[in-house]
Amino acid sequence: MMKNIGLIIELNNGKIKETNFGMITLARAENTELFAIVIDADTGVLKEDLESFGITNIIDVMLPEGQQNNPVICAKAIITAIKVFNISLVCGLSTAKGKDLLPRIAAFMEAPLIMDCHAIDPEQNLVKTSQYSGKTIATIKLTGEVLILGVRPNAIAPLKAHTSARIVPVELDEKNLVSKGFKVIKTSETDESKNINLADADVIISGGRGMKNADNFDILSKCAEKLTAAVGASRVAVDAGWVPYSMQVGQTGEKVSPLVYIACGISGSMQHFAGMKTSGMIIAINTDATAAIMSNCDYYVKADALEIIPELTKLL
Amino acid sequence: MQLYVCIKHVPDSAAHISIVDKTHIDENLTFLLNPYDEHAITEAVRIKESLPGVEIIAVCLGKNDADKTLRSALAMGVDRGILITSDKRHDSIETAQALKSAIEQDGTPDLIFTGKESIDAEGMQTMFRIGALFDFPVATNVVRVDIEADRAVVDSALSGGIVNTYELSLPCVLGAGRGLNTPRYPTFPDVVKSKKKPIKKIMFKELNINVSLAGMNIVELEPLLQSREPKEITGDAGEIAETIIRILKDGAKVI
Numbered sequence: 001m002m003k004n005i006g007l008i009i010e011l012n013n014g015k016i017k018e019t020n021f022g023m024i025t026l027a028r029a030e031n032t033e034l035f036a037i038v039i040d041a042d043t044g045v046l047k048e049d050l051e052s053f054g055i056t057n058i059i060d061v062m063l064p065e066g067q068q069n070n071p072v073i074c075a076k077a078i079i080t081a082i083k084v085f086n087i088s089l090v091c092g093l094s095t096a097k098g099k100d101l102l103p104r105i106a107a108f109m110e111a112p113l114i115m116d117c118h119a120i121d122p123e124q125n126l127v128k129t130s131q132y133s134g135k136t137i138a139t140i141k142l143t144g145e146v147l148i149l150g151v152r153p154n155a156i157a158p159l160k161a162h163t164s165a166r167i168v169p170v171e172l173d174e175k176n177l178v179s180k181g182f183k184v185i186k187t188s189e190t191d192e193s194k195n196i197n198l199a200d201a202d203v204i205i206s207g208g209r210g211m212k213n214a215d216n217f218d219i220l221s222k223c224a225e226k227l228t229a230a231v232g233a234s235r236v237a238v239d240a241g242w243v244p245y246s247m248q249v250g251q252t253g254e255k256v257s258p259l260v261y262i263a264c265g266i267s268g269s270m271q272h273f274a275g276m277k278t279s280g281m282i283i284a285i286n287t288d289a290t291a292a293i294m295s296n297c298d299y300y301v302k303a304d305a306l307e308i309i310p311e312l313t314k315l316l
Numbered sequence: 317m318q319l320y321v322c323i324k325h326v327p328d329s330a331a332h333i334s335i336v337d338k339t340h341i342d343e344n345l346t347f348l349l350n351p352y353d354e355h356a357i358t359e360a361v362r363i364k365e366s367l368p369g370v371e372i373i374a375v376c377l378g379k380n381d382a383d384k385t386l387r388s389a390l391a392m393g394v395d396r397g398i399l400i401t402s403d404k405r406h407d408s409i410e411t412a413q414a415l416k417s418a419i420e421q422d423g424t425p426d427l428i429f430t431g432k433e434s435i436d437a438e439g440m441q442t443m444f445r446i447g448a449l450f451d452f453p454v455a456t457n458v459v460r461v462d463i464e465a466d467r468a469v470v471d472s473a474l475s476g477g478i479v480n481t482y483e484l485s486l487p488c489v490l491g492a493g494r495g496l497n498t499p500r501y502p503t504f505p506d507v508v509k510s511k512k513k514p515i516k517k518i519m520f521k522e523l524n525i526n527v528s529l530a531g532m533n534i535v536e537l538e539p540l541l542q543s544r545e546p547k548e549i550t551g552d553a554g555e556i557a558e559t560i561i562r563i564l565k566d567g568a569k570v571i
Binding site: 066069072096098099100103104106107108110111112113114115126130131132133134135136137139141142143144146150179180181182183184185186187188189190195202203242245247251253259265269270271280281282283284295296298300302307309311312314315 | 536546
């Protein structure tokens with residue numbers, strides 16, 4: 001039987017974030033029909049991109065005026081789309097936005113939800129995710145009428161599969177679109193929001209104790225700018241007050257899977273690895289040859305990152 | 317005002333995890349209070365200190381020995397504890413039902429805290445399920461909480477430095493993020509005092525729990541093996557930088 005799969009597309013300034021295409025690729029399987037769920041966007045503009053990854057239906061969802069940032073309203077609108085189009089498996093990105101949206105959908109529907117999946121078998125309803133601080137991989141069987149999945153950004157590389165798609169609007173009943181006792185007062189952006197998002201980045205340059213102070217993080221930022229990379233940090237650097245918590249990679253920070261992770265002056269504690277061990281390639285730069293990260297990476301450099309990174313920036 | 321904090325007894329993040337019978341971990345290791353729950357407790361205590369007549373109750377679903385984690389919560393300033401005992405592993409649908417049922421039996425919540433996720437199952441959803449069962453509004457990854465007369469104004473941190481400010485009517489459910497506060501660890505007198513505080517034990521099967529058709533069941537657990545073979549890059553700073561660029565270009569193909 002044909003299975004309808006819904007893919008909640010996360011947009012950034014009206015454009016499709018690259019990581020969505022990896023998610024679509026991961027969910028694509030035999031006997032499935034792919035429905036992109038697009039919220040508050042000009043779907044006509046996005047059609048071609050979605051078609052090139054195998055989407056055959058684009059569900060155009062327009063939220064009521066003034067509710068664009070309300071995750072409760074958004075969750076309820078998506079639930080309407082799930083019901084109207086008989087969707088039995090819903091995927092969204094396991095980003096900060098996804099973490100505030102997908103569990104709301106799952107809770108309202110009493111549907112099972114697994115966040116941060118990196119493999120999906122839509123036929124068997126099996127997914128893989130990491131557990132125990134990234135030390136184990138769990139294969140989980142989901143049961144229920146509708147299953148919800150949060151997909152780890154960059155879990156796999158996007159692979160094209162051309163189709164043609166139709167755009168279908170979904171009619172929302174505004175009477176049902178209420179968020180009882182919940183209001184969005186404002187959305188604020190700090191200086192960091194101008195930088196590249198850690199969860200989506202292809203390349204991350206992270207600094208740890210070896211950065212020595214807050215100012216030296218500018219050295220990483222300059223290099224990151226040339227590489228279109230995001231800048232991360234270890235807990236030591238955050239606790240020392242050199243950089244804000246939102247930059248922390250690890251067990252109690254952001255969990256990332258970039259193509260390349262460059263660790264500068266980071267010893268590589270178990271808790272740090274919990275947040276970045278699924279990176280495609282790890283390059284470690286550390287003066288201490290006995291640091292744990294030096295024996296658990298792809299390339300290592302026994303040197304001071306403060307000397308190597310500026311050279312790298314010069315050559316880029 | 318009754319303030320409930322849902323906490324979890326989890327393996328120490330620094331512990332080595334080994335797997336037995338393909339689906340469970342060897343539990344012969346140190347278990348602690350889930351780190352995000354420390355922030356939830358600290359915030360509850362802060363609210364208690366700023367408002368009159370607040371009682372804090374910690375609720376935990378776990379095996380019998382999870383009472384150690386409840387003791388830690390009591391030492392951090394929680395007034396009393398409820399342990400829902402079960403030898404089984406429960407998914408978050410059942411966990412939320414058990415927590416809701418235990419809270420409802422015990423009192424009238426004005427505010428329910430959880431951590432934003434547990435570091436073992438990493439499910440990130442129990443707070444939303446508790447909220448849906450009670451029909452209370454929910455916010456997660458909260459990094460600031462202001463309690464006003466009948467509402468909570470919170471900052472919920474999205475990644476990349478974007479913060480949403482939400483207003484929730486009370487009662488509500490809040491998932492504590494790490495930026496919320498600095499956990500206040502107990503002093504020796506706190507620990508001594510906590511020994512006199514009560515922990516009520518109830519059995520999971522005594523609670524009113526609907527069998528859900530929906531579920532999440534671990535069918536296999538395997539260690540995440542690292543198979544990286546480190547290669548050294550040598551030379552002076554300029555040569556090393558050149559080699560790194562070649563690797564980024566030809567190996568990783570990111571430039």
